[in-house]
Amino acid sequence: MTATKGLEGIVATTSSISSIIDGVLTYRGFNIDDLAENATFEEVAYLLWYGKLPNQSELNELLGKLGEYAAIPAGVLDALKLYPKNTNSMAALRTAVSSLALYDEQANDMSHEANITKAIKIQAQIPTLIAAFARLREGKEPVAPKKGVSVAYNFLYMLNGQEPDQVAVKALDQALVLHADHELNASTFAARVTVATLSDIYSGITSAIGALKGPLHGGANEAVMVMLEEIGSIGNVEPYINEKLANKVKIMGFGHRVYKNGDPRAKHLQKMSRELGKMTGNMELYEMSVKIEELVTGQKGLKPNVDFYSASVYTTLGIPRDLFTPIFAISRASGWTAHILEQYENNRLIRPRAEYTGPVDQKVTPISER
Ligand SMILES: CC(=O)SCCNC(=O)CCNC(=O)[C@H](O)C(C)(C)COP(=O)(O)OP(=O)(O)OC[C@H]1O[C@@H](n2cnc3c(N)ncnc32)[C@H](O)[C@@H]1OP(=O)(O)O
Numbered sequence: 001m002t003a004t005k006g007l008e009g010i011v012a013t014t015s016s017i018s019s020i021i022d023g024v025l026t027y028r029g030f031n032i033d034d035l036a037e038n039a040t041f042e043e044v045a046y047l048l049w050y051g052k053l054p055n056q057s058e059l060n061e062l063l064g065k066l067g068e069y070a071a072i073p074a075g076v077l078d079a080l081k082l083y084p085k086n087t088n089s090m091a092a093l094r095t096a097v098s099s100l101a102l103y104d105e106q107a108n109d110m111s112h113e114a115n116i117t118k119a120i121k122i123q124a125q126i127p128t129l130i131a132a133f134a135r136l137r138e139g140k141e142p143v144a145p146k147k148g149v150s151v152a153y154n155f156l157y158m159l160n161g162q163e164p165d166q167v168a169v170k171a172l173d174q175a176l177v178l179h180a181d182h183e184l185n186a187s188t189f190a191a192r193v194t195v196a197t198l199s200d201i202y203s204g205i206t207s208a209i210g211a212l213k214g215p216l217h218g219g220a221n222e223a224v225m226v227m228l229e230e231i232g233s234i235g236n237v238e239p240y241i242n243e244k245l246a247n248k249v250k251i252m253g254f255g256h257r258v259y260k261n262g263d264p265r266a267k268h269l270q271k272m273s274r275e276l277g278k279m280t281g282n283m284e285l286y287e288m289s290v291k292i293e294e295l296v297t298g299q300k301g302l303k304p305n306v307d308f309y310s311a312s313v314y315t316t317l318g319i320p321r322d323l324f325t326p327i328f329a330i331s332r333a334s335g336w337t338a339h340i341l342e343q344y345e346n347n348r349l350i351r352p353r354a355e356y357t358g359p360v361d362q363k364v365t366p367i368s369e370r
């Protein structure tokens with residue numbers, strides 16, 4: 001038995017949800033470029049769950065359910081109020097999502113009908129949890145979700161307590177489309193491993209949030225913003241990046257396990273970053289990002305991934321840095337739950353082997369002789 005470090009190149013499951021073939025990303029056979037320009041996040045979530053784009057009445061029905069389920073149980077809200085105000089936002093989300101199961105009478109109902117309902121509930125409640133946490137830590141009252149509005153609208157409304165700007169809603173909606181699913185990425189794999197033991201959907205999503213939190217995965221979008229803040233101005237980009245590369249320090253938001261010629265989502269986020277910068281009259285973050293890209297691609301051949309330009313996009317939308325990865329979770333909840341449903345439909349325990357590299361033929365000596 002020979003181990004493959006990081007399971008690189010290993011095909012671990014079949015899936016009909018999303019594919020990356022020759023650098024082209026599709027959800028259910030629809031090119032991400034087409035979806036990014038022509039579909040809303042709710043249409044994409046429907047596509048991931050049901051395998052087809054919704055017609056108007058199916059979309060209305062989904063929007064109705066998302067609105068109906070968006071309020072979080074009182075017990076979960078009471079507990080959120082007790083979280084330390086300075087705690088990590090992804091740790092808070094991980095704990096809060098786990099606690100949703102305590103108040104869901106269907107939590108352990110393994111029928112397909114109950115699981116699809118729970119998928120929609122989780123999708124509806126994650127934005128409410130994040131917005132409530134963000135407000136509570138600032139000493140503000142949580143804002144109740146609205147009915148009949150999009151996930152992007154509701155999140156910005158609950159976060160800021162006022163009607164969001166239409167441009168911001170459109171930008172966030174497009175970012176949610178771009179992040180919704182991505183084949184067998186680490187957090188989706190974590191979710192599938194968890195539910196393949198026939199554990200419940202909340203356990204799978206809790207595992208996935210834990211995996212997304214790390215800076216080699218979803219946590220990279222926050223790390224990109226930390227870097228942009230450290231650099232501070234366009235004049236500092238070159239010395240900062242050259243020094244990091246000379247010391248073999250990874251530049252966050254670059255590189256990818258699967259894409260070697262560039263992440264097809266990055267160009268959409270770059271365009272959004274440029275347009276939002278122009279609209280707000282502040283192009284500095286965008287220009288710094290472009291300069292970083294020139295240097296990293298020029299010297300290392302590494303291309304930006306989905307996390308790189310999302311940092312300047314979210315900052316320009318006025319979103320606090322430590323909510324970037326939770327926003328990724330809002331979007332990816334659709335993909336995680338679709339994969340969990342697919343795993344249940346054709347389940348087998350996921351249990352690979354390890355190549356043993358430890359000592360052999362050891363004998364237990366009496367404790368007094370050790
Ligand atoms: C949504 C997402 O999860 S997208 C990914 C988000 N993560 C990041 O942006 C973090 C920065 N990027 C990385 O750490 C990596 O590119 C990963 C984790 C995304 C993919 O990594 P892997 O396929 O495992 O590649 P690995 O980390 O082994 O790197 C291969 C080589 O490229 C280098 N490299 C990879 N990414 C970077 C980077 N961002 N900056 C500098 N060098 C890099 C490594 O140092 C290594 O060099 P070496 O062979 O000289 O040691």
Ligand SMILES: O=C([O-])CC(=O)C(=O)O
Nearest residue numbers: 181182184185186257306
């Ligand atoms: O697929 C990966 O390894 C990481 C990624 O880009 C994603 O999850 O969107």
